[in-house]
Amino acid sequence: MTIDAIDRRIIAATSGGLPLVSAPFAEVARWLGLEEDEVIARMAAMQDSGVIRRIALAPNHYALGLVANGMSVWDVADAQVDTLGARVGALDFVSHCYRRPRALPDWPYNLFAMLHGHSRDEVEARRTEVAALLGEACRGHDILYSTRILKKTGLRLTGEG
Amino acid sequence: MRAAPLPPGTLDDADRAILNALQDGLPICPHPFAEIAAALHLDEAELIARIARLREIGAVTRFGPFFDAEAMGGAFCLCAMAVPQDRFDAVVTLVNALPEVAHNYERAHRLNMWFVLATERPEGIDRAAARIERETGLRVLRFPKEREFFIGFRVAA
Numbered sequence: 001m002t003i004d005a006i007d008r009r010i011i012a013a014t015s016g017g018l019p020l021v022s023a024p025f026a027e028v029a030r031w032l033g034l035e036e037d038e039v040i041a042r043m044a045a046m047q048d049s050g051v052i053r054r055i056a057l058a059p060n061h062y063a064l065g066l067v068a069n070g071m072s073v074w075d076v077a078d079a080q081v082d083t084l085g086a087r088v089g090a091l092d093f094v095s096h097c098y099r100r101p102r103a104l105p106d107w108p109y110n111l112f113a114m115l116h117g118h119s120r121d122e123v124e125a126r127r128t129e130v131a132a133l134l135g136e137a138c139r140g141h142d143i144l145y146s147t148r149i150l151k152k153t154g155l156r157l158t159g160e161g
Numbered sequence: 162m163r164a165a166p167l168p169p170g171t172l173d174d175a176d177r178a179i180l181n182a183l184q185d186g187l188p189i190c191p192h193p194f195a196e197i198a199a200a201l202h203l204d205e206a207e208l209i210a211r212i213a214r215l216r217e218i219g220a221v222t223r224f225g226p227f228f229d230a231e232a233m234g235g236a237f238c239l240c241a242m243a244v245p246q247d248r249f250d251a252v253v254t255l256v257n258a259l260p261e262v263a264h265n266y267e268r269a270h271r272l273n274m275w276f277v278l279a280t281e282r283p284e285g286i287d288r289a290a291a292r293i294e295r296e297t298g299l300r301v302l303r304f305p306k307e308r309e310f311f312i313g314f315r316v317a318a
Contacts, residue, residue, distance in 0.1 A: 003233060011226075011228060011233075014225050014226050015225075015226075015228070016225070017223060017224050017225035018187075018224060018225040018226065020209050020212055020213050020224070021209070022192055022194060022195070022205060022206075022209070023191055023192060024193065024194075025189070025191065025193075026191065036191065040189055040190065040191070043189050043226070044189045047189060049232065050229055050232045051228060051229055051232045051233055052226045052227065052228060052229075053227040053228070053229055054185070054186035054187075054226075054227055055186055055187040055189065055193075055225060055226045055227070056183055056184055056185065056186045056187060056224075056227060057179075057180065057183035057184055057212070057215075057221050057223070057224045058184075058221065058222045058223040058224070058227075059180050059184065059220065059221055059222070059316040059318060060163055060219055060220055060221060060222045061316045062163060062164045062165065062166065063163045063165070063166060063167045063218075063219050063220045064166070064167070064180070064220065064316050064318055065166045066316060067164075067165075067166060071268065071275070082308060085308065085310040086310050088310060089309075089310025089311055089312055090310075092314060092315050092317075093314070094312075094314055095312070095314040096312075097309070097310040097311075097312065098306045098307070098308065098309055098310065099306070099307045099308040099310070100239065100304040100305065100306060100307055101304060101305065101307060103302045103303075103304070106272070106302065107241075107272070107302060107304075112239075112304075116314070142270070144268040144269065144270045144272075144275070145268065145269050146266040146267065146268050146269075147267045147268065147269050148266070148267040149264070149265075149266055149267075150253050150256075150257060150264075150265035150266060150267055150274070150276075151256075151257045151262060151263075151264055151265040151276070152263075152264045152265075153263055153264065
């Protein structure tokens with residue numbers, strides 16, 4: 001989908017969040033000099049096309065006790081990786097799940113899944129669970145724990161494009 | 162961002178119901194909070210006040226639209242490097258100096274530096290990776306997303 005300059009202004013205006021008022025889309029419209037109907041129609045169209053994944057709350061999983069996580073990586077047979085990847089991605093303790101290219105010989109893994117838990121032990125138990133799900137289609141795996149955040153910045157979009 | 166668990170007793174049942182329900186999304190309509198509030202047997206004003214409090218105490222990192230930057234023409238790529246321990250800090254400085262580096266983690270592995278490049282256009286990825294290779298003399302392995310498996314992750318509050 002192509003988004004136009006007005007869509008970009010809506011994106012820039014809401015990228016910090018939706019206003020917490022009874023009529024949030026009317027408030028965004030007021031900021032931008034638009035009508036509420038237009039903001040609603042444009043945001044609905046962007047959601048239909050996938051530009052907006054959803055309008056939702058992102059819980060702070062650390063605050064809620066999910067303090068442990070590891071990037072698990074799996075070498076899954078090419079013929080089965082898409083079917084099995086979808087099953088791994090559907091698990092409620094897996095946040096990011098992607099098929100990515102291998103980088104042989106350094107890196108044999110083609111499925112990445114971020115595993116979350118309340119403790120390192122729980123993450124390890126979930127790793128075992130994923131290994132069981134993948135079964136013989138998986139030829140090897142590893143898990144990489146982060147030891148330090150070196151940089152973290154949100155995606156910043158300008159209104160210009 | 163708050164990195165430690167909230168003290169026990171910080172959240173009541175209504176807070177937990179809100180956290181669980183609003184991960185799935187808010188309808189795009191004139192009074193979306195009124196709709197969610199009705200489903201949770203809360204008053205609209207109370208729901209809004211509770212979301213604001215959840216954000217203030219750090220139980221919520223963000224409330225609003227989640228954009229797919231790729232659908233808007235942007236590009237992302239996960240990258241990894243094997244950085245010698247004695248050069249690690251110097252390489253961190255070089256890599257982090259690029260505005261295209263969105264986040265960067267040290268991980269316990271031979272490939273010990275993992276970062277995400279985010280650029281407005283796809284051509285920017287290779288340009289940024291090549292610049293890092295030139296400045297550090299180290300290879301940048303690129304792991305672009307080939308397929309995304311979406312995504313059951315929910316934090317049960």
